[in-house]
Each structure stands twice: as structure tokens, then as C-alpha cells.
Amino acid sequence: MSEPTERDPLIQNAQLQQTLPGSATAPPPTEELGSSPKHLGPLEISRTTRYGILAGIWIATFLSSMNTTLVATLLPTISSEFQRSHQASWLGTSYLLATCTFTPLYGRLCNVMGRRGANQLAVALAGLGTLACGLSGNMEMLIVARFLGGMGGGGAFTTSTIITSDMYSIRSRGLAQGIASVFNSLGMGLGGPIGGLISDWLGWRWAFLLQMPLFLFSFLFTSWHLHYVTPGKIKRKIDVLKRIDYGGSLTLLGAVGSCLVFLSLRYNGEQPWSDPLVITSLALSVVFAVAFVVIELYFAPEPVLAPFLLKQKVPVLVGISNFLVANCNFAIQYFYPMWFQTVLLTSASVAGLHVLPNSMAVSVGSLFAGWMMHKTGKYKMINLIFGICPFIGAVLVSTMREDSNPVHQWIGIVPLGFGNSVVLQTMLIALLAHLPRDAMAVGTGFGQLFRGVGQVGGVAISSAIFQSSLDRELRRRIDTPDADELIKNIRHSARFVAELPPDLQRKARDSYAVGLRAVFITAACSTLLAYIARLPIPDKDLEHSPRKQAPSGAQNDSQAPTPSQSKPVTPSIPGTPVSELANPAELRRPTLQAMHAGKRSRRLSTYESADSVMDMEDDRIGGSARR
Structure with missing residues (x-):
């Protein structure tokens, strides 16, 4: 192997190396060097x-x-x-x-x-x-x-x-x-x-x-x-x-749609209250509305x-x-x-x-x-x-x-x-x-x-x-x-x-x-x-600066941000500091997972278990934004 010259870079494949906490450099990632680069997180994109x-x-x-x-x-x-x-x-x-x-x-x-x-x-x-x-x-x-x-x-x-x-x-x-x-x-x-x-x-x-x-x-x-x-x-x-x-969407459609039909027939179409279509559409609106509430509270x-x-x-x-x-x-x-x-x-x-x-x-x-x-x-x-x-x-x-x-x-x-x-x-x-x-x-x-x-x-x-x-x-x-x-x-x-x-x-x-x-x-x-x-809605600080680190042993689930959340990015709003885009304070906001820990309840739309924050993604469909 030939000796390096002053024109050679000091660090080979610099773009493939990452800096790890507590160490100067880390070896290249395990991905094949010839493969396409991994997809970036929303805060990492240019x-x-x-x-x-x-x-x-x-x-x-x-x-x-x-x-x-x-x-x-x-x-x-x-x-x-x-x-x-x-x-x-x-x-x-x-x-x-x-x-x-x-x-x-x-x-x-x-x-x-x-x-x-x-x-x-x-x-x-x-x-x-x-x-x-x-x-x-x-x-x-x-x-x-x-x-x-x-x-x-x-x-x-x-x-x-x-x-x-x-x-x-x-x-x-x-x-x-x-x-x-x-x-x-x-x-x-x-x-x-x-x-x-x-x-x-x-x-x-x-x-x-x-x-x-x-x-x-x-x-x-x-x-x-x-x-x-x-x-x-x-x-x-x-x-x-x-x-x-599906049930909630269909009953919501039925409730609002039936109400619109009632209003159209009774006031725009000049139909009397005794008209069967007027009575039926009003009754269906009430039935669908009740069904929507029941489905949302107990079944969906x-x-x-x-x-x-x-x-x-x-x-x-x-x-x-x-x-x-x-x-x-x-x-x-x-x-x-x-x-x-x-x-x-x-x-x-x-x-x-x-x-x-x-x-x-x-x-x-x-x-x-x-x-x-x-x-x-x-x-x-x-x-x-x-x-x-x-x-x-x-x-x-x-x-x-x-x-x-x-x-x-x-x-x-x-x-x-x-x-x-x-x-x-x-x-x-x-x-x-x-x-x-x-x-x-x-x-x-x-x-x-x-x-x-x-x-x-x-x-x-x-x-x-x-x-x-x-x-x-x-x-x-x-x-x-x-x-x-x-x-x-x-x-x-x-x-x-x-x-x-x-x-x-x-x-x-x-x-x-x-x-x-x-x-x-x-x-x-x-x-x-x-x-x-x-009027009763309280105010809340929209913080963007990093807060003090919580004491040892008091960590919550949001103190370990993912790489896509923690990596600094170039601001895309003129005049916006980098710290406002990569927001450590926001990452320490409570999660649904923490709010519902220990409760026996139906799954909500953004979490299922402690393994993931967003678990409704299908890789074959496209993940969050994958090709």
C-alpha cells in the first residue's frame, strides 16, 4: 500500500462515519457501502x-x-x-x-x-x-x-x-x-x-x-x-x-347526511312536516347519531x-x-x-x-x-x-x-x-x-x-x-x-x-x-x-430552548430521542435557530404511552405497546414516508 500524501483526506469515507457519545469516532455503519443511503428523519432532511x-x-x-x-x-x-x-x-x-x-x-x-x-x-x-x-x-x-x-x-x-x-x-x-x-x-x-x-x-x-x-x-x-x-x-x-x-365513519356519515336531507326536504324542498321522507330522515339522523356515540365509546x-x-x-x-x-x-x-x-x-x-x-x-x-x-x-x-x-x-x-x-x-x-x-x-x-x-x-x-x-x-x-x-x-x-x-x-x-x-x-x-x-x-x-x-383555555409557553436535564433515575420515555429527532438540521424558516427545529424540550412532553400506562383500555390510534410510539406502519405500503 502506498504511503499517504498531503493531498489525501485524513479521514476516509468521512460521510459514512458517525460520532458516538464518549468517543471520537465510530466505525462505518453496518450497511453495505454500495447500498443506497438510509432514509432521513423529518428533522434531518435538507x-x-x-x-x-x-x-x-x-x-x-x-x-x-x-x-x-x-x-x-x-x-x-x-x-x-x-x-x-x-x-x-x-x-x-x-x-x-x-x-x-x-x-x-x-x-x-x-x-x-x-x-x-x-x-x-x-x-x-x-x-x-x-x-x-x-x-x-x-x-x-x-x-x-x-x-x-x-x-x-x-x-x-x-x-x-x-x-x-x-x-x-x-x-x-x-x-x-x-x-x-x-x-x-x-x-x-x-x-x-x-x-x-x-x-x-x-x-x-x-x-x-x-x-x-x-x-x-x-x-x-x-x-x-x-x-x-x-x-x-x-x-x-x-x-x-x-x-x-369503519363503523364510526359510516354512522357519522349517516347522521350528518340524514340531517342534511331533512333540512333540504323541509326547508329547501318545501315539504310539510307530515311528509314521510321528512320524518324518516330526521329519525335516521337521531339513530345514526346515537349509534356513532355508542360505537366510539365502546366498540371502535x-x-x-x-x-x-x-x-x-x-x-x-x-x-x-x-x-x-x-x-x-x-x-x-x-x-x-x-x-x-x-x-x-x-x-x-x-x-x-x-x-x-x-x-x-x-x-x-x-x-x-x-x-x-x-x-x-x-x-x-x-x-x-x-x-x-x-x-x-x-x-x-x-x-x-x-x-x-x-x-x-x-x-x-x-x-x-x-x-x-x-x-x-x-x-x-x-x-x-x-x-x-x-x-x-x-x-x-x-x-x-x-x-x-x-x-x-x-x-x-x-x-x-x-x-x-x-x-x-x-x-x-x-x-x-x-x-x-x-x-x-x-x-x-x-x-x-x-x-x-x-x-x-x-x-x-x-x-x-x-x-x-x-x-x-x-x-x-x-x-x-x-x-x-x-376564554377558559389556559396559556402555555411554546418553549424551544433545551431544558435542564432531569436528575438521574427520573428519566421518562421521552428522554431518549431517536436519531432523527436529536440530530441538528438546517432551519428552513428564515431566521429560525437550529435549536427550534431540533427541539429537546418538546421531546420531553408526556406521551400517550405514559398517560395510559397500567390502564386496561382499547388501543388508541397512535400507540399499541411500549415498543414503539407509532406502530401502525406497513412497510409494503410505505411506512411513514418510505419509498
């Missing part, structure tokens, strides 16, 4: 890889958020084309019903299929549903397509939150989720304006079809970059699939609504807040553009543009809340100060008149969007900060479940209030011989209002104004109750 992952999941959340409100400005156009204006609310509720029902499952699927597999399943379903919407030939097919899109849209939100939580500490997560909320908020806020503009220029179908390239980009970004691995124990596929709560191996969270104050209060905030948000999001189209008789594009200031306010609010939590490590004071803004915004929206000044009509909704974005952002961090570290996935699904039910309720309940008030006002104002037929046409086609003679048009516009005002006042009451519900 900044470029992290940005690639974020680009993929944030494109998907943007599109899914946009699709929740896209139909708000398309409702008059679509329902008038199919002559089904009284069924128009189903275009919103079918999407939100699927989101509400299937969103909690993605917390489990992230452990079953891996982060990448669950996210790509959600993106594929959302893309197929959106494509089917653009190709629908009747209202029934469009409603089914919206349901299919909602099955994936809800999953995009949950998987995005879980993936982001993997890659950031609890304190840096506030800023990261704030940036994520910008895309979420932009999609939700731009859905109305984009839908209205495309509808006026190209037709409503293109509002769906033009999204397909972006869905493809999202899928490709995650395929290329999302390959990190979280700790876990391999399980057989059949064992993993048996632990999914992996409950959709984890019972242990219902026994804790913070998750319950966050759930109530999420429900009421979502109820307010979607009631106004879906009916605010209609006010301009039916009361002021503007075009769909102009009505959509009135939502644009709200989307900008939502984005600013999300960034503001994330930045404030990142800088202060607190969330309660931010919530107390800015949490009242949604109530102020809802009151301003409910007091709009035809002769209101332009500032009121364009800016009145801004406090609503800004305040609600702050609330949702701080409540997410409050929930995660009070949960064990291995309950992040199930906790995220828990919060999304209440938010999803609130979204469905916001559209369905407000639609019932609106249709009931509109029918009453029209019958009070119109007393011509053909009043019944005229009222039916006005309710079934919003565009018909612009075609009426001046005297009837005035009555119809006033009736729409009264019905919409009832919706806005209900939304204001909802957001005020949400503010009151959040």
Missing part, C-alpha cells in the same frame, strides 16, 4: 427537500380550500342552468359532508399508508372529483362529484398539518402553520372571485377544469421529495386495516372521535370553538356573494371581487398570528385581543344596505376574515401544545372533525334559515293570482330576479335582503359564542 415537500402539500391545500368556496359565486349560474336553485346548497354541503366524514380517517391513514401515501390518496381523490365536476351533465352528477372531491379535500388539510408538524418544533410550527394558513386562506378567499371571473369569461365548468395541472404538480412534488421516515414498528397490512374505525378499536380527548378541557373547548367559527365562516362565505347578485344585481365576477378583501385579511391574519406566536411563545393574549374581530365583522356584514357607502360594502367583511384566521391559527397551536407528542395525528383529526361538522352546519343551517325567511317574505309581499308559481321561480333561480318587472323585482330584492340578513345575524351570534367558549 432545506431544499423541505421546501419541495411544502410546495407539494401547500398547492393541494390551496386547491382544496378554493373548492370549498368556489361554488359560492357559481351557485346562481349552475342552479339556473339546471333549474335546481332550491338544491343549490347541496353543491356546498356535499363537499363539506365528505370533508367532515373522511377527514378524521387521514390521521390514521398517515400512520397506515405513510405521510406520502395518505397525502397522495387525498390529492388523487380531490383531483378526480374536481375533474368530474367540470364534466357533469346534471345536478345529481355534480353533487356526487363534489362529494368525491370533498373526500380528498379534507385529507389534504389533515395530511398537510401532520407533515408540517413532523418537520418543525411546537414553537416554530406556529410560524410554519401560519404560512400554510396563507395558502389555505388564499384558496378560500380567492375561490369566490376566481369562480365568478372564470364563469363570466369561459363558463362555470372551466372553473373546475383549469385546476387539473395544479393537482398534477402537487402530486409530482410529493413524489419527488416526501421520503423521510418517522420511527415506527412494521405491522401486517391486514392488522392495520382492522384497526380503522381506533375511534374517529378519540374518547380520551373528550375528557380533557382544552381539546373540548377547541372543538367547540372550531365548530362555531367554521359555522360562522361558511354561512357568510356562501351567502355573502349572493347578497350582491340578488340585492344589488351585480355580475358573478363583481360579487366575487367583494370577497377579495376578506381573503387578503385572512392571509395577513394567519401570518400575523404565526409570527406573534413565534416571537412571544404565547397564544392566549393574541386570541383575547383579536378574537372579537369576527363578531365585529359579522355585525358589519349584517347591517349592509343597498345605499351603504362603498367602504362598508367592500371593507366591512375584513375584520371577520382577519379575526377568524387568528383564532383558527392560535387554537391549532393551543390544541397541539396540550397534547402528548404521539397524539399529534389523532389530535389534528379531532380538531378537524369539529371544524368539518361546523362547515357543514354553516351551509346547511344557514340555507334552511335563508330559504324559510325568503319564502315567508315573498308570500307576505306578493299576492298576485299566480303568486305560488312566481315565488317558486324566484326561489329556484336567483337570475330570475333581474328579469322581473320593476315592482315585483323590488319586492324580490327586499325579500332576499331580509333572508340574507337573518343568515348574517345567526353567524354573528355563532362567532360571539365561540369567543366566550375560548
